[in-house]
Amino acid sequence: MKSIKGFIPIIFVTVIAAFAFMSIYTGRESISKSEADVAHTSLSSQAELLYEFKSIDDLIKNADCIVVGKVENAEQFMESNMGTYKYSFKVDKYLKGEENSNQIDLYEGKDEVHVGDKYLLFLDSWESELYPNPLHTSIASDISIIKIKGNSLLGDSRIIGKMDKEQLIHLISKSPLLTVKQKKSYNIKDKAKDAEDLINSSDYVVHIIPHSVVKFNQNVALVSFQVVNQFKGDKLNKRILPLPAKIKAGEEYLVFLRDDGASAKRLATRSDSIIEKHDKEKWDAMMDKLKAKKEINEDSVLDTVYN
Known part of the structure; x- marks a missing residue:
């Protein structure tokens, strides 16, 4: 099988850009909107390939969570030319990851997913005190977003092959790689006692x-x-x-x-x-x-x- 490469998720590029920009401009008295736009666009365009996927096993291994569900709502999240949207995703089934909620915030580019459609998603997750809920985004939008229509699948043939929905879910649920956890620690405190x-x-x-x-x-x-x-x-x-x-x-x-x-x-x-x-x-x-x-x-x- 040919190797398949995935790009740094849009939402993480935004965060990287913000912190890099902060470091560059520390000590300055002010920041202009044009400077911020230029820095953000430049840093975003320099995003390097982060993962190299050779099989569905690589997707299972690298995903923080794997979910099946439906996109219920969409709103524009970022006004830059990257066009990031925040989608409300109702989870019907967790195949990997902690089942903290049946509703998650999904961040993707415009038209990567559509309201009303069902998907199987391989997701990266991240947390910050600046966001009310954990952030989720596909680990590689071109291959890790698989659309579900009835029992049929629409996605990269190098990943789904000739499998239908039930076959793919069964394959994932039996994978020993589901136990592989990404090393992430955020220690987020929601609210102080007093x-x-x-x-x-x-x-x-x-x-x-x-x-x-x-x-x-x-x-x-x-x-x-x-x-x-x-x-x-x-x-x-x-x-x-x-x-x-x-x-x-x-x-x-x-x-x-x-x-x-x-x-x-x-x-x-x-x-x-x-x-x-x-x-x-x-x-x-x-x-x-x-x-x-x-x-x-x-x-x-x-x-x-x-x-």
Whole structure:
């Protein structure tokens, strides 16, 4: 059988572009939309072949999850020329992977899948505090998306051969490669128990004013900012970070970050790591807590204004 190569999934290219762009422009005062578009397009176009598939066994081995189900909804996710869409996929059957939900978020290019159609999918998965749910995308859209029509299959003949749906599902379900797990660890914390837990879960607590916000997609923006106060952690040198897309330039925020061990800064939790000054009750309560901790242990808190 000829080898079949798959490309880096679109959603992961977007994330790679965001973090690479952040590294390139650290220290800059602002980011223009045109610069972000150019960087994103350039980095995306340079995506190299990531996997080489020689058989269906390679798909089974490399997939984080294998599912059978139906596309129920579609919405545009990213406005770039890559045209990424977010699809709501109802899972009828898991052949591989943790059965956490019967509804998953599937990210694919326009027309890779269609609402109302059924598919067997070999998927890569990824998690981030910047997204409300795990992200899923085909490990190689040209071969790992198999359309189901009744008991018939529409897909790459080098993968499905002359098998029908039941035969392919049986082959996959009996494969010893289903036990092969990809080494991934995200340690995502959805929500802190209380203010004390949020502070303790953070390596950095900073009061910021964004002055440039470049939206990458519905969830993520690349934000350059001024640090007004830092309440926890070593001096934060990077002033450009991927943050939730709801961030607005000129507003004030408390941001709770953790160090992921690879010199990158991530939100401490998925849902409550950003406190807006407009949310007066939460803002005042947290500021009181941070100031109280400062008084207790002056050495553990920085109170430096960066110009």
